[in-house]
Amino acid sequence: MSTRDFRTTRRQFLTGGAAGAALSTVARPLAAQEPPVPLEQYRAEYFNAAEWAFIMAATARLIPADGDGPGALETRVPVFIDREMAGEFGQAATWYMEGPYQPDAAPLFGYQSPLTPAEVYRGGISAFNDWCERHHDAAFADLDADAQDEALSALDSGEVPLEPELRDFFDLLLQNTKEGYFADPKHGGNHEMASWVYIGFPGARASFLEWTDPSKDNVPYPLGPVSIAGERA
Amino acid sequence: MAREEKRKDVVIVGLGWTGAMLGIELADEGLEVLALERGPDRDTVPDFQYPDVADELKYGVRYGFMQKPKNSTVTMRHNTGETALPYRHLGSFLPGDGVGGAGVHWNGHNWRAMAEEFRLRSYVEEEFGADIIPDDMTIQDWGVTYDELEPHFDRFEYMAGISGQAGNINGEIIPGGNPFEAPRSRDYPMPPLAQTLDGRMFRDAADAMGLHPFPRPAANASEAYVNEYGMQLGPCNYCGFCERFGCLNYSKSSPQTCILDALKRRTNFSYRTHCEVLKVEKAADGKTATGVTYWDEKAGEEVFQPADLVILAAYQLHNVHLMLLSELGEPYNPQTGEGVTGKNYAYQMNGGTALFFEDVDFNPFVGAGSNGYCIDDYAINQIDFAAEGFIGGSYISAGQFNGQPIRSMRLPGDVPKWGAGWKEGIKKWYGHSMSIGSHGSNMAYRDCYLDLDPTYKDQHGRPLMRMTFDWKDNDIRMTQFMRRKIEPIAQSMNPTSWASGYKDAGAKYDLRPYQTTHNVGGTIMGDDPKTSVLNRYLQCWDVHNVFAMGAGAFPQNIQYNPTGVVGALAYWAAEAIRKDYLPNPRPLV
């Protein structure tokens, strides 16, 4: 009997739009979710131990924890990258990967490496760790934060010599880090939709007609995000 | 030995926008029509349904609905001296794949071209003299006029369900519409979309400068609508997952929402998915086609499909590729300028200025694919080409499509790319910016063309198509002109800061960033078989029972998004086939 009333209130509480109506039956508060394996205990699918240590350390500098807003580790960006590398993207499963290759072609031609993204990570991490050993006497993961930032800046600006096959390594790493930070949590990162809460993106709500009204100009959207699985934050 | 299927009256290659249109028009003529689509079947439910489709990574970033280069791609070089390399993963353009084609995941900016654009060479010669046309610029008239196409523009707009505001009805200028458009016979079927703040700010700034802003013609429904086939649209909810996504709300005009359910009820129509057409087969005398050979993926074998009429509706790139592989029309030779198939490949010259406002909250996720205001004050028919030193024009617009944070995180130049500064910057600037863009023409040139690559092969062992293309001075001068018009508008809006991105002298074509999926030319139409592949009815000059749809027919690119013109041309060709060709199959010209 009371179910109906309860659902009506809840629907109003959500958005009133089609998306809100659909969600009222599936939305679950985050507290009710099963917590995932802690990051320290996560067993990487693609990366080996040294590579995983690098991914953890590098993403933590690309999106650090300090200041406002979540960092890459809190949002489980490394898990996202590991899953991507083990999956279609990392394996270049949908790309045209037939030779002959010209990896040193002008960048305007786009990706021309014979390696898959997962292989670029593998080779890139190894070459970059060697460089860190030579210039800083330790692998990247063992450097302090300032030295790590310096090393990443060198990688970013092309000062770390890499074979042309690996030249997209930093761009891939940075792009995938941001993807893991902002993508729907179903892909393994953006844990608890923390990046969306931080910037004010409502996720998969996908129904905003009333917010085109001039009375809503410059009024920050009041509702927190929902994910595809129906979590709310 | 290829398996042979039962003969059909009509075989259609590709079931996107134009395939669906020709499918229903020819099925309504009582013909046995078969469409062959290389990709999977797709429908609103389950493929575009809420909430699964609201997945930026899967569809916006990893191109879930688009062509997989592994299955089909091109090679690219900037000039005939370079070695072309494959387009290994998507970037610059995103061809569709599967039922609905790119009609599933387009934005829906739906335009007519200007009357002058259909006879561009004549217009330039008459107004400014032939000597302003650079030697290597190979622009042509279309062989069809705006007036002839008007009823077909109208029909496409009423079939697709376009929201907009007319600016010129039968010569009468209507306030609030585009005063520079060619006359239309009646208003749009639906009123314009509601508009977000950024568009309204642009409108007010343009108004204040004496310009003529009007709402963008949108293939996103502004209200409930039923079209001529009985298909229904519901009002767009500004979901913010439009371009690159299928519509979760039955609001975006697409083959699915406007045609396919009606077409699938016609018992004389059928379609097969995962069937990639490899070649159009010609009769021994070479004057007609006998049907097509396709690869049946499920059966793992080649199939010959006999048919009396072959409609190529495979998108511009694939139509040209099929014509080259099937030896339809003489391949174009850039050295001699002779030959036609592959000639005049062109693209779109765009630029834009980003504006950052510390104190304005735009709620950027409130967006529709075709939201926004435009001005046409610097359109092709408004510019003195002789005085400005270029041929071409642009429309200029502002509108918010989505606030998806991976793709749409616009940041001022002083925000670092990563680290603590980046994290601070995204909080500060997300939702505090907008942009004003120019969307412009691209002329045709002697050495911008399509042919078969000598080295790289596709999964069937056929040569990939090779694109030879680069930006030219004329078009760069055009976009720099637009920059000089847009920047004062931006400055008049008093942003905290702004930044421009327009191609500069010497800019080279870059395959990496997304630009547009407005590839045109290669199967160009015209009134002379020596300089065009198709006659004015989109009929192949050499093989009269082959008609090719799509933007391949454009002899150079217009200043607008192509689909309004593609749709009008498809109805124009369908009418010629129904009324003139079927009663007496022959070359129509």
Ligand SMILES: Cc1cc2nc3c(=O)[nH]c(=O)nc-3n(C[C@H](O)[C@H](O)[C@H](O)COP(=O)(O)OP(=O)(O)OC[C@H]3O[C@@H](n4cnc5c(N)ncnc54)[C@H](O)[C@@H]3O)c2cc1C
């Ligand atoms: C992201 C994006 C945004 C866009 N936004 C706009 C816009 O705002 N305004 C605008 O005017 N245009 C826009 N476009 C372009 C618009 O989508 C196309 O102009 C339109 O879809 C072209 O229709 P078509 O019938 O020629 O091709 P499509 O609709 O792409 O259909 C072609 C079909 O043929 C199939 N096919 C290809 N080769 C074969 C083969 N060998 N055998 C069998 N089947 C084959 C394909 O899989 C596809 O399904 C956009 C495109 C994209 C990708």
Ligand code: SF4
């Ligand atoms: S913005 Fe509107 S038309 Fe586009 S996908 Fe969303 S609901 Fe559909």
